[in-house]
Amino acid sequence: MKLRKILRQELLWGAVILTVLLGRLTNPYFFVNNNIDVILYTTAIYGTLAIAESLVLLVGEIDLSIGISSVVSPALAIYLANWINTLAGGGNMVRGGYVMMSWWVIVGLTMLIATVTGIINGIIVVKGHVPPFVATIGMQYTVSGIGYIVTKGTPLFMTRVENSEVLGGSKFMNLVPLCFVLFLVIAVFFIYLTTSTKFGMRVYSTGGSTKSAKMCGINTDRWKIFMYVIAGALVGFTGLVFVSKLQSCDVTQTTGYEMTALAIAIIAGIELNGGGGRLIDTVKGALFMAVLSNVMSNVGFLSYHRTFVTGLFIVLFAIIHKLSDSKRLRELNVVEV
Amino acid sequence: MRKGTGQIKRVYQDLAEKTQGLLISFLILAVLLIISAVFIPKVFQLKNLENMLRTYAPGGIVAAGLSLVILTGEIDVSVGTIMTLSMAVAAKLYDINEPLTIVAILATGLFTGFLNGILITRTKVPSLMLTIGMSSVYGGLASILVKAQKKYITEVYSLTNLLAKGSILGIPIPLFVCVFSAIAFEFMLRKTAFGKRIYYTGMNKRASWMSGVNINRIKVICFTVCGLLSAVAALLLSGQLGSATVQLGDGYDVTAISISVLGGISLSGGVGTLVGTLLGFVTISLMQNMMAIAGLGNYVSITLKGVMIILVVFLYGLSARKRT
Numbered sequence: 001m002k003l004r005k006i007l008r009q010e011l012l013w014g015a016v017i018l019t020v021l022l023g024r025l026t027n028p029y030f031f032v033n034n035n036i037d038v039i040l041y042t043t044a045i046y047g048t049l050a051i052a053e054s055l056v057l058l059v060g061e062i063d064l065s066i067g068i069s070s071v072v073s074p075a076l077a078i079y080l081a082n083w084i085n086t087l088a089g090g091g092n093m094v095r096g097g098y099v100m101m102s103w104w105v106i107v108g109l110t111m112l113i114a115t116v117t118g119i120i121n122g123i124i125v126v127k128g129h130v131p132p133f134v135a136t137i138g139m140q141y142t143v144s145g146i147g148y149i150v151t152k153g154t155p156l157f158m159t160r161v162e163n164s165e166v167l168g169g170s171k172f173m174n175l176v177p178l179c180f181v182l183f184l185v186i187a188v189f190f191i192y193l194t195t196s197t198k199f200g201m202r203v204y205s206t207g208g209s210t211k212s213a214k215m216c217g218i219n220t221d222r223w224k225i226f227m228y229v230i231a232g233a234l235v236g237f238t239g240l241v242f243v244s245k246l247q248s249c250d251v252t253q254t255t256g257y258e259m260t261a262l263a264i265a266i267i268a269g270i271e272l273n274g275g276g277g278r279l280i281d282t283v284k285g286a287l288f289m290a291v292l293s294n295v296m297s298n299v300g301f302l303s304y305h306r307t308f309v310t311g312l313f314i315v316l317f318a319i320i321h322k323l324s325d326s327k328r329l330r331e332l333n334v335v336e337v
Numbered sequence: 338m339r340k341g342t343g344q345i346k347r348v349y350q351d352l353a354e355k356t357q358g359l360l361i362s363f364l365i366l367a368v369l370l371i372i373s374a375v376f377i378p379k380v381f382q383l384k385n386l387e388n389m390l391r392t393y394a395p396g397g398i399v400a401a402g403l404s405l406v407i408l409t410g411e412i413d414v415s416v417g418t419i420m421t422l423s424m425a426v427a428a429k430l431y432d433i434n435e436p437l438t439i440v441a442i443l444a445t446g447l448f449t450g451f452l453n454g455i456l457i458t459r460t461k462v463p464s465l466m467l468t469i470g471m472s473s474v475y476g477g478l479a480s481i482l483v484k485a486q487k488k489y490i491t492e493v494y495s496l497t498n499l500l501a502k503g504s505i506l507g508i509p510i511p512l513f514v515c516v517f518s519a520i521a522f523e524f525m526l527r528k529t530a531f532g533k534r535i536y537y538t539g540m541n542k543r544a545s546w547m548s549g550v551n552i553n554r555i556k557v558i559c560f561t562v563c564g565l566l567s568a569v570a571a572l573l574l575s576g577q578l579g580s581a582t583v584q585l586g587d588g589y590d591v592t593a594i595s596i597s598v599l600g601g602i603s604l605s606g607g608v609g610t611l612v613g614t615l616l617g618f619v620t621i622s623l624m625q626n627m628m629a630i631a632g633l634g635n636y637v638s639i640t641l642k643g644v645m646i647i648l649v650v651f652l653y654g655l656s657a658r659k660r661t
Binding site: 062124128129130131133134135137138139140141142143144145146148149153259262263266271272273302304305306307308309310311312313314315318319322323326336337 | 412456460461462463465466467469470471472473474475476477478480481542543546552583591594598604605635636637638639640641642643644646647650651654655658
């Protein structure tokens with residue numbers, strides 16, 4: 001009886017552990033260093049995007065452009081740097097598909113572009129009063145189109161950029177992938193922000209009931225835009241990790257990562273209307289998805305099997321979370337319509 | 338206030354009333370028509386018009402069904418994969434018996450729509466969440482069924498070809514289906530009690546429920562119809578393309594939503610008409626056709642589509658807020 005209660009409370013840890021066990025069962029090399037590295041790297045990517053999406057969801061909005069933005073921002077950054085350089089009289093910094101510029105320039109410009117995209121998203125949604133679903137899908141198309149126009153669909157290679165493999169490929173103290181450690185830092189930072197500070201209070205209030213928050217004097221517009229901006233920054237970081245790990249910048253890479261990020265948020269119990277859910281659950285959800293993804297590819301599931309399984313889990317978790325929420329509402333004598 | 342501004346406002350309001358709130362859609366359509374008349378006169382060739390409307394008609398059919406769902410206040414992003422799944426089921430049955438296959442396609446659409454509706458109304462999970470999940474489920478199921486292979490729809494399947502490529506009195510059948518569904522739904526929405534209840538459900542779920550409107554039944558019916566129409570669209574689309582792949586429905590969810598939104602349907606429900614959706618269908622088809630003929634390339638087309646969606650919804654939002 002107590003076990004069931006523990007299971008229900010720690011549903012996500014249970015899911016992670018079960019999947020890990022499943023992984024070990026199906027793959028004798030599950031705990032090999034290489035495999036663990038892959039899982040941790042995937043967790044870092046999924047997790048950062050999921051935190052970005054969760055923050056936007058917490059204020060009651062949604063952002064469907066994060067996948068494409070993460071892939072296109074580095075590309076735009078490189079072309080922008082190149083253009084500025086040629087304007088200033090320097091040479092072409094992209095020769096034969098190989099990028100020849102400082103890594104830190106790429107980092108700076110990518111973060112800038114991604115953050116600006118976040119600002120644009122925020123302004124369209126909050127100031128333009130465009131429903132976020134429509135606005136971010138529109139941005140998804142726009143960013144994707146711009147990315148293609150600028151890069152003409154050709155990939156860029158990072159191998160000649162010094163220090164470019166550090167972010168994605170290197171290990172912290174030779175033990176754990178650096179990107180995972182950075183993800184943990186980001187996660188801890190945002191978890192602390194949302195649970196123990198006024199920042200968190202404002203975010204949850206804005207999402208839970210925008211009208212009430214406004215009447216309490218919270219500038220909901222500013223907080224919503226702020227979340228979009230933070231999401232943009234996190235997306236830029238993720239893009240850099242991609243580029244660093246794969247050592248290439250390819251706009252044609254169809255990501256679908258925004259769906260995964262959304263799936264993780266749903267699995268973590270973050271409510272789509274805002275104000276519900278915890279970021280720590282998002283982290284657990286990201287770990288779960290990463291392990292699940294690893295297990296599935298080891299078992300030999302092709303991409304369509306994996307989308308099927310992911311979809312099943314989204315529906316399953318959405319129903320489980322909703323059932324417990326319905327129970328709470330019933331106890332409060334609120335009849336759901 | 339100067340006399341001039343009052344008159345302009347009155348003209349605007351007069352126009353807005355005459356077009357029943359679809360002024361923005363009409364304006365955008367007019368702009369597109371003018372641009373194509375000046376720069377791309379080829380668009381107006383009869384053959385091109387017929388082709389364009391036939392090719393993009395499946396999108397309009399899905400949009401008609403989706404508009405009903407959006408009017409009730411829900412959303413269904415799984416329409417694309419319902420299309421794929423319907424044809425995946427068909428791929429297995431085509432060689433057995435063609436009429437049976439068509440029935441199976443429609444049945445798949447009906448069933449998946451019904452499933453969506455039941456899940457949403459019983460578990461009260463937000464429709465966006467649920468249909469995102471179900472979308473992956475249907476899509477994966479479709480791929481598993483056909484093992485991600487292509488299915489060619491040759492001339493052997495005479496009925497499908499007749500429906501997809503044929504015409505009645507010069508009007509392509511897919512276009513006929515699209516226009517007919519939109520007008521039939523519009524009639525239902527305006528003249529029947531059921532239609533009015535759809536609007537009530539969308540405008541204020543709780544008040545309608547308390548007034549005795551069976552919102553669950555209305556939602557389930559709308560979702561079912563949406564699924565059915567997606568299957569119809571899938572049939573007509575694959576008939577035209579001559580093949581059915583697992584990417585059949587890709588992008589149709591966004592296209593259908595764009596068409597509905599362009600036609601003035603509000604995503605929060607209860608606002609909008611099917612006539613508007615029809616208008617939106619013509620506009621998007623025209624836009625895509627213009628860009629194809631002008632040779633603008635896929636990428637510019639994608640960007641423009643994105644910008645236009647945002648712009649249109651923004652304009653509609655402006656006018657809605659001006660009224661209130």
